[in-house]
Structures are given as structure tokens and as C-alpha cells.
Amino acid sequence: MSDKLRESVTDAIPERTPGAAEAQWEKTTLKNTLDKSPERQKSFTTISGYPIRRLYTEADLADWNAERDLGFPGEPPYTRGIHSTMHRGRLWTMRQFAGFGTAEDTNQRFRYLLSQGQTGLSTAFDLPTLMGYDSDHALSEGEVGKCGVAISSLADMEVLFDQIPLANVTTSMTINSPAAVIWAMYLAVAEKQGADWKKLSGTLQNDILKEYIAQKEYIYPPEPSMRLVIDTFEFGVKHTPKFNPISISGYHIREAGSTAIQELAFTLRDGLEYVEWGLRRGMDVDEFVPQLSFFFNAHSDFFEEIAKYRAARRIWHKAMVQRYKAKSPRTWALRFHTQTAGCSLTAQQPYNNVVRTAIQALAAVLGGTQSLHTNSLDEAWALPTEFAATLALRTQQIIAHETGVTNTVDPLGGSYFVESLTNEVERGAWDYIERIDAMGGMVAAIERSYPQREIAEASYRYQMEVDRREKIIVGVNDYVSEERPLDILQIDETVAKRQAARLSRLRAERSQEAVTRSLNDLRSAAKGTANLMPFIYESVKSYATLGEICEALRDVFGTYEEVAIT
């Protein structure tokens, strides 16, 4: 099935009939050139392996209708963007993902980034936090504060956002399986600061489906995990109308090696899955879907990426109207964050990464992103230094203020190539979406490893192309040279010691009785069907740790083991 699918999805460019003038050009000017000097390659493909024609003309847009397929910005089908003035009205949010060491270390980096003109916060958590373990758990050894900040309790969260007014800053938190717990901690800090929950703005990643598919930081099986996600939707609709309880993420799917079409298709199908579970919970589509946001990768194949974002908006609009009869334009409009492709960065000649990132960021901007993270040049070695993180932020500021690409809305709209590619990427994505529908939805597809297998195939195919030098990566398999090592950020083991000390102090000082009671309440609620957010919030406020709360849920829900595909 996998081979057949690839044929239908990526290998077939639609038939076209060139007009008389184009046919004439082919017979004369083109033929003369090709007779004298053949092209550099027999065929040209995107970085995803999608075939690209020599020339796009009106013949490629024979069935295309500008009014229907392009429309106007801020109007369906949103191909040109979700706002009528796009980046003329407001620039995207420059949101650099940051987090390392202890809450104090990251608090300092946050305050530095805000002082440098960054307009939103984005929190990276360390692996123990992402997996629901406290910093002093045996499995946390060696991992504390390494990939992000270590947060084990509300006490850590209070330090993380110390002197940062949550009422005035938007915060994104990259956390999935324990998302409800971290969100409860954030809400508790906001409450302590006296901030009105109704005004809080930010995004929780909370996208468990892509964890099973790609990033693999899951704790519980799909069913109870989905329940937790829908609990946050319900809670959000009621208490935090400006907060996005989820960021449905293609980023990690792409990083795991998918093609652009797979990234788009699996992400949007994940989105539809969340919508369906929300509807099943009894919510109205126009009540909760406007709070769902998306997150895409910006890889190096410039036009393929731009086509992907444009197609994403068109597909989501179509799905909301046709499948769910949504009536609110806020439900129809797909909002997304973008991060440049970490997997495209090279350890070799790392300064080249600044250039890669700039080009990827430009694609995201031309594709109409709402917010953007640009990677730092040293990320194939370690977490970024302050110098590297600043340069990455400056890259966005240069695009925003010096290049002129923000002067007009969707400057590529109407390009034969961009419109054709948008159509083809959309068609390829629908093909996948319908296959997953036929399997019974995304949870069912994940259980039979379908998206996992498709991504593994694509990633292996790409690696073989690189190894055979059919795809060139500058500094890696061509243009290789010697270089001086970079200065990189070191996280030492004192972070783990400081965290362990803070945890033992916390456990000694808090009311153990309140902790036990709140965790027992959570456990019994988890056995029933109640929304778990209020119970998690109570546990957090009693200073039960992240590990204790996740353990209570493990007791009831069990854990998930994947079938490894190689």
C-alpha cells in the first residue's frame, strides 16, 4: 500500500495541454537549447521528492479559478492569508523558543529576549518534564535542564515567570503529555500575579497525536491522552477564551523526516481528529475550534513551503465548512506558528545555518505565518548561546524591516508556479487525509503505524539521496572544508543538584495532607468521566509535583509502548 500511495501522491504531476504559443516555444527556442546543452539533471524535484516542471504557464492553471481558489486576504478560502492587511497591519509575533537549566536560568534568558525586542515568549522544557518525571527521578539522571528548563512544581513555575507580567505577554509552552499540568501551573502563577484569566493569551502545544506519530514523548495510551486534551479545550472555552489550548503540530512530523505533503496531511488530519473528539464531547464546532492553532515547519525548499502554508488554509476552510458546517469565520481561518527546520541545520560549517534559517524564515513570512521562531546557528551542536539566539532574532527583524516583503499581501499570489504547486500540495494532502478517514481516523491509523511507516520511508529515501549525493547539502556532502569549533552553551550537572535540593525543600515545607488529598481526588476523578482540569489545578496549587500528578494518572490510565518500526 505504501508504494502505491507514493505513486499517487508524489510521483504524478497532473496532465496539461500547452497552448499554441507555448507549444511553438517548445519546438523552437527550447528545442534548440536542449539540443546544444542538455539540462543539469534528468528531472528536478523538491526536497520532498516532488517533481517540478521546467516552466509553469497558464496551461498549468487550466482548471484554476481566481475567485474560487485564490479569493481575497481575510476571506475564504484564505489562500492569500487570514487577515485583510496581513503584515502591513501587524507583523508576525517574533517568538524565540528558549529554555535551559533551572527556572532561574531561563527566567533570565526570557527577560533578556524581551529586552531585545522579542514580542512573545516560548518555553522549552527538559526531557524529564516532557515525560512527566521530577528532576530527582532516577530516569531523569543526566537529562535535567539539558534540552530545556526543568519544571517539577508550581514553585519552579513561579521562578520561571518572576517579574514577567503574564497579563501583558503571550506565552507559548511546548509541552504535550503533561500539558494540562503545566498549564495549570501557568494559570496558578497568573492568578497569584492578579492577572485576569479571560485576558491571558498564549499557546499550549498539547498535541499528543503527533507525539505518537513523530516525536514520541507520550506517557499514556491514546484514548485517555485524547480525553486530557479535550478537557483542556472545554476548560479553555469557559475560562481562557484568548488562550490556544493546542498547537497542532506538523513541525515534529517534518523533523522526523516526512515530506512537505505528509507534514501537511498528517497535521491537518490530526486537527480534524481533535475537532471530532471535541464534537463528541458535546461542544459546538464554532465554540472551540477558533481556539485551535497550528504549527508548521519551514524547510529549505522555498516554494514548496509557501505552497504548503497556502494549501493548509484552503484545506482547513474546506473541511470546516463541508464536514462540520462551521459558520464562524474564526473557525474557518487556520492560524499558525512556524519554526525553521532544525533538521536542515548542519554541524559542519555552522555559520551557513544563518543563511539557511533566513531563507526558511522568508518562506514562512511569504506564506503568511502568524508567529515565527528562527533557529540558531549552533543548534546542531547544543542549545543556543545568547549570541546565537540574538542573531536568530535579528534575522526576523531584518526580514520584517529591511526586505520590503511585508509591504504587500501575498506577493506571490497569481504566480503560475506557486498557484500550481499550491493546488498539487493540496491534492496530495487530501489524498492522505481520505486514506486516514478510511482507516477510521488518526487514532486508528496511528495504532496500525500508518503515518509512522510513511515518515520512516520518506526519511530513509531522503538519507539515501544525500548519501548518493543526489541531494547536495553544502558543507556536508559537497563544498567540504576544515573549520574552527564553535563556542557552545554547556549545561552542567549542578543544575540537577540545585533542582533536587529545591524539590526536597518543597516536599518538606508543603502540607503533605493537602497533597495526598488532591492526588486522591484526581485519581478518583480520572476513573470517571469528569473534566480533569479542576482536579489537576487543585493538585498543582497544593504543590504536588509534576511527577506525582503524572504518576497518579499513570496509575489509572496506564502507559503506552509503541511498536518500533525500522
Next chain:
Amino acid sequence: MPGKKIRVLVAKPGLDGHDRGAKIIARALRDAGMEVIYTGLRQTPEMIASAAVQEDVDVIGLSILSGAHNTICPQLMKLLHDKGMDDVTVLVGGIIPGADIPALKQSGIAEVFLPGTSTQDIIAFINERHAKQHPAKA
């Protein structure tokens, strides 16, 4: 023993779930004629050492991207030594700062492969080292 396949354990230690590299390596080594066992995610050094003994492997390939290599590698090397597995070749691939490499090699890691290494280079390394350790009988 001509014809005996090289046995490789590809392991993903620590809490990290980024398994793109591990899976590519597992498949590339298998395509190159080796016998490959992939442990799956979240293996402790104890689990990896036991699997290495049980499967009687010639090579262990560790994929580490999370920065936990300085903790995991020495632990694993000690366990292997305790189990009498000193002759197994241990390789590390992933995000490893250059400054950490000498200490890793000191602890017995045979080679560290950084991002951008071709699968062919890794296959060649394993084959050459295996040939040296098991010279064909004349």
C-alpha cells in the same frame, strides 16, 4: 568464520524520542547485510547491556541527541565491562559537542559520528573494525 553476519544492537538510551537517526542507521546496516536488533525507545544502560549480552552482539550503536551522553556512556561502558563484554564495539551517533568526544573515547567508545555522517561511512567503519578483530583464516 566467513559468512557470519555482524550483529549490531541499535539502541536509543535516555528519555528522548527523536528516533529518526536510529531508525535510518538500523535500516542502512541491515541493508548492508548486518544482523540488526533495534531496542526501541527509552532504554536504560542496564537494559542495553543486558540486550547486548542476550543477543551476543559485536557492535552497539547508541543514538543520543539530548545531551545526556556524558552520563549514559560511562555507565554503559562500566556495565559492559562487568559483564565481560569488553570486546564489543560501542559507537555513538547524535548531537555531541566536540569537547566531549575525547572523554567519551577515553571511556571506551570506539567512535563518535556527528550529524551529517553518511551511512556508508558508518558501514565502512564497522566492517573494517570487524575485519581487524576477526581476521579471516588463511
